[in-house]
Amino acid sequence: MSGIPGSAGSALRVLSTSDVAGIDIGLADVVSVVEEAYGTLAAGRSDNPRKLTVQPGDGHSVAYAMLGRDGVRDVVAIKTSYKHGLHEDRAKQHYYTTLTLYDDTTGLPVAMMDCGRVGALRTPAVSALLARELAAPGSRSALVVGTGTQGRLALPFLLTTLPDLDRLMLFGTHPDGIRAVREQLRAHFPERDVEVVTDLRAAAGDADIVLATAGPNTPAAVESAWLKPAALSVLVGYGIAPSTLHHADRVVATSAAQMRVTGTDMADADGRLREVDAEFPEVLAGRAEGRTDPGQRIFAYNSGLVVTDIALGHRFAQLALAQGLGTAVQVWQ
Template sequence: MTGDGTLRVLSTSDLAGIEISPPDVVSVVEQACRALAAGHSDNPRKLTVKPDDGHSVAYAMLGRDGVRQVVAVKTSYKHGLREERDRQHYYTTLTLYDDRTGLPVAMMDCGRIGALRTPAVSALLARELAAPGSRTALVVGTGTQGRLALPFLLTTLPGLERLMVFGTHPDGIRAVCERVGAEVVTDLRKAAGEADIVIAAAGPGTPAAVEDSWLKPGALTVLVGYGVAPSTLHRADRVVATSAAQMRVTGTDLADPDGRLRDVDAELPAVLAGRAAGRTDPGQRIFAYNSGLVVTDIALGHRFAQLALAQGLGTAVPLWR
């Protein structure tokens, strides 16, 4: 954060060793959402570029955290969407600027930021929207988001008693079980019918597709990636999204045959701030769409940058010399 034309670059390895707990992440993310609801921050709709053949997708997101006084740009690019996971290329970066001094803060790999921010948002959605007395949760998927979903969920809902996981990758299944002692299920329909909370965090190649008719009354479905059928959205009693505008951009795979999505009844920031109702009846089946908010990336990225710079991490690049 100097005025000499240098930019501090924080790599994947720089950020990997920084310790931060799920409760800390949830707190930072919730603060960012509340600031947005209060009108202190800006979170414009993301821009998307995708070729006709669908082999890649790129996003650009600009935002401003009014509490931290930070402006940032996040970019995300994934190539090889139809390839196996180990053959895909994925790059995401976050560049932060101090809006008080006008100086750059840092540019960083945003992989870990997004990996932590997303389950924190799901945990907040669950805390606000799960039916009273919820005790059972099912996570569909065992990739990065599947592995982190339950530890974060336990942060906001420590009263959960039964944790289930459905996945297809042995290493991922083993990682989830070792971390939280989850029960591995193979009958997805039965497990979904017993769950109070279903978090769909699988990758695009998953065979899982939980239908609305499988869900019990009062169930909450949180969609992070894949793993549920469009019926869970279209037949829900209530729909909550982190951002209705972003859902219209990234949720097109859930559209009905006429290309339409269900209207969003409330957005998470407004629910957290008490300006909109989340659940209005214990028996409602609620669909929640977690598409992420760039202001949460900014807040968490800024926190990581503070910790990294305090430890002398990163590389100073003379970008503007």
């Protein structure tokens, strides 16, 4: 059951950006919730259909719709995402994403919330889990490419799952973004700092883990030949070249179906994507192998699954509604 306090009748509790921003949740808690959601999916208790995508021919915007069901929480939800101005600088872009949750035990609505913070936490948590499971034994260095929303929490989450990392590198082109990455790292790990690099090729060659979180206009494109023989490269946004996929010894994706939808920019010259060797929920469940040899170069695709948004969004709804946050709206009267 959803366990959400304060859901009365058919009223929909709307949680704004400021409501969600005021909720305190630790990084380890986020990782735990996300990992549980993957386990539930792998056990066949949740449903995560392939996302729907629409985009105009000139590529100036993109929209996604994702429906899912969490079988542990008995929650059905739909997430929508719309970004406009993809050819513009980040400051000129418009981005809206929402998550609407329904209690599948009572049949009543739970909440609708701005999903920005949920995604900003969920995605780097998944990358950190990928790194924990797939990085070569003894990995000590990580390079984050990009300083946007996903890049800013990448290092704190990596240190949450891999506390022995001792060299943290960052490649970014926006001074404000670089400053924000440093601030987030020090907020969670006050004793740590990040090394800002300008020679991307050299940094990639030194990194055990390369995490690409940059936006579509980034000049960064790490090539497979730059990487260590046993390196793990994780793609969230942009910043690594298609060669990292096609020359990898092994490919792991959060969802092979979603990679075929959203990973087309990684296709080869003939428009083909490399086949996925294992899906990450199955790896976490122990039913598929991630890294099968310490010397393998692995490519991991983090497209995000709506079941992780549902699980984390449900946790936010519990915390918010317990505090009386949000506004009850009678949509269906």
